[in-house]
Each structure stands twice: as C-alpha cells, then as structure tokens.
Amino acid sequence: MSILRNVAVLAFVAFAYGCASDVARTSAVLASQPAGDAQRITVVEDATVRSSSGYSRTLPAGSTWELRGTLPQGRVYRRVGDVFTVEGAHVHEAYLVVSGDLLVGYYLPVEQAYSQADPVTLKIK
Amino acid sequence: MRAVWSLLLAIVVATVAGCASGPKFNTVETTLPALSSGKGRIYFYRSSSVGAAIQPEVLLNGTVIGTAKPHGVFYVDRDPGNMEVVTGSEVDRKLTFTLAAGDTRYVKLGVNFGVLVYRIAPELMSASEAKADMADLAYMGAASAQ
Numbered sequence: 001m002s003i004l005r006n007v008a009v010l011a012f013v014a015f016a017y018g019c020a021s022d023v024a025r026t027s028a029v030l031a032s033q034p035a036g037d038a039q040r041i042t043v044v045e046d047a048t049v050r051s052s053s054g055y056s057r058t059l060p061a062g063s064t065w066e067l068r069g070t071l072p073q074g075r076v077y078r079r080v081g082d083v084f085t086v087e088g089a090h091v092h093e094a095y096l097v098v099s100g101d102l103l104v105g106y107y108l109p110v111e112q113a114y115s116q117a118d119p120v121t122l123k124i125k
Numbered sequence: 126m127r128a129v130w131s132l133l134l135a136i137v138v139a140t141v142a143g144c145a146s147g148p149k150f151n152t153v154e155t156t157l158p159a160l161s162s163g164k165g166r167i168y169f170y171r172s173s174s175v176g177a178a179i180q181p182e183v184l185l186n187g188t189v190i191g192t193a194k195p196h197g198v199f200y201v202d203r204d205p206g207n208m209e210v211v212t213g214s215e216v217d218r219k220l221t222f223t224l225a226a227g228d229t230r231y232v233k234l235g236v237n238f239g240v241l242v243y244r245i246a247p248e249l250m251s252a253s254e255a256k257a258d259m260a261d262l263a264y265m266g267a268a269s270a271q
Contacts, residue, residue, distance in 0.1 A: 091246075091249065109223050110209070
C-alpha cells in the first residue's frame with residue numbers, strides 16, 4: 001500500500017512539475033518615453049515582487065533602472081548593470097512597469113508583451 | 126567492500142570523462158577575438174558537474190550551437206535581436222532575452238533535479254556573477270553555427 005502511495009505521490013509531482021504555467025501576458029507596444037521624465041530610478045529598499053506564474057523575485061536595494069519607454073499601465077524600466085527575469089514554465093528577460101511608486105507589472109521585450117504583477121509599492125528615488 | 130570501491134571509482138571516472146577539456150577560461154579570456162562591429166556576444170557555461178552524464182545540445186534561435194558540457198564555457202557572436210535558448214534535456218525550458226550591438230550576455234546552463242533525471246536549464250546571469258563562475262572553467266572555443 002505504501003508503495004502505491006509513493007507511486008501516486010511521484011506521479012502527482014511529475015504532473016505538477018511538468019506543467020508549470022507560463023507567465024500570463026498580453027501584447028504590448030512600448031512607446032518612447034516623454035521628455036522630462038526621470039531617466040533612472042534607484043530602489044532604496046529591498047522589494048519582493050511576484051509574477052503571474054507565482055514565482056517571486058527580489059528587487060535589491062541600490063539597484064538602478066533606466067527608463068526605456070511607456071505603456072498605458074506605466075513607465076518601463078530596464079535594470080542597469082545587471083539582469084532581471086521573470087519565470088514560469090520559461091524564463092523571460094523583463095523590465096519593470098511602474099506607475100507612480102507602484103510596481104504594476106513587467107514588460108517582456110522579446111515577446112513584446114505586458115504581464116501583470118501583484119502590485120507592490122516601491123521605495124524609489 | 127571491494128565492489129563498492131569499484132563502483133565509486135567508476136562513477137568518478139565517468140564524471141571526469143564527461144567534463145569539458147581545454148585551457149582555463151581566465152587564462153585565454155584576454156586573447157579572444159574582439160567583438161566585430163555591429164555584433165553582440167553571448168557566453169554559455171556550465172559550472173556544475175552534477176548530472177555530468179546529461180549533456181544536452183544547446184540551441185540558440187533553433188540552431189544547435191554547442192553542448193552543455195560540465196565545467197565548460199563557449200561563446201557565439203550574433204547580430205542584435207531577440208534570442209531564445211533551449212536545451213534539449215528532460216523538459217524544454219526556454220530562456221528569452223535581447224542582444225544589442227556591442228553587448229555581452231551570459232547564460233548559465235544550470236542543473237536542476239527533474240522528475241526522474243537531472244535537467245539543464247538556461248539562466249540569464251549578470252556579468253559579475255558569470256565572470257566569477259567562468260574563471261576556472263574549460264574554454265571550449267567559439268561556436269561557429271549561425
């Protein structure tokens with residue numbers, strides 16, 4: 001009986017592992033940034049952010065982000081001097097989408113898509 | 126007891142035999158060809174020998190450009206654009222990122238334990254982390270497949 005239970009657990013894990021959902025997204029067109037907007041922001045305090053797939057990432061204090069354009073949802077920033085990715089079934093390079101001081105989602109430059117995030121207030125300067 | 130030692134020896138030999146060979150990356154790094162104008166460079170490396178028997182092909186935008194050999198590093202130069210990396214191990218897990226002219230990107234071929242076997246998953250790394258990881262790896266040369 002115990003063997004059967006182990007097989008069942010293994011099968012479940014196999015099923016779950018092989019079916020991680022990908023990052024949910026919708027097509028998005030990045031518009032050029034308005035003149036006068038701050039070109040760079042710096043995260044002042046560590047922030048844990050989560051993507052639609054459930055994976056989380058930490059935006060470390062001191063990380064700098066450069067304005068790359070805008071979406072209807074907010075301004076789009078790319079990490080400077082480092083990399084930032086979001087993860088689901090696959091891993092995608094991602095930029096932050098920030099409205100005011102609220103992280104609202106991610107822009108995926110390869111997929112040219114917007115992915116909504118659980119909103120997180122960022123301490124930025 | 127003797128059988129156990131023989132088995133351990135066989136495992137060690139199999140692991141070592143499966144590792145990449147070549148000069149240490151940090152001894153050849155400064156001799157590598159400069160990046161051509163208008164191109165970007167991508168380094169691929171696998172720093173772990175865990176799951177050494179699993180050595181899947183590495184595909185960049187659908188073309189095989191190398192093999193995920195343990196303790197090995199190689200690079201490709203490409204025109205700027207969107208990049209998609211896939212390794213043909215247990216589960217296809219792709220990595221997407223952009224490459225700009227003059228840019229250098231670093232892809233670690235990480236080892237995870239899958240359902241039944243190890244799987245090799247590509248991860249985008251920062252230059253500082255990647256350079257530290259690659260220093261002692263075996264340089265396997267430049268991949269030429271376009």
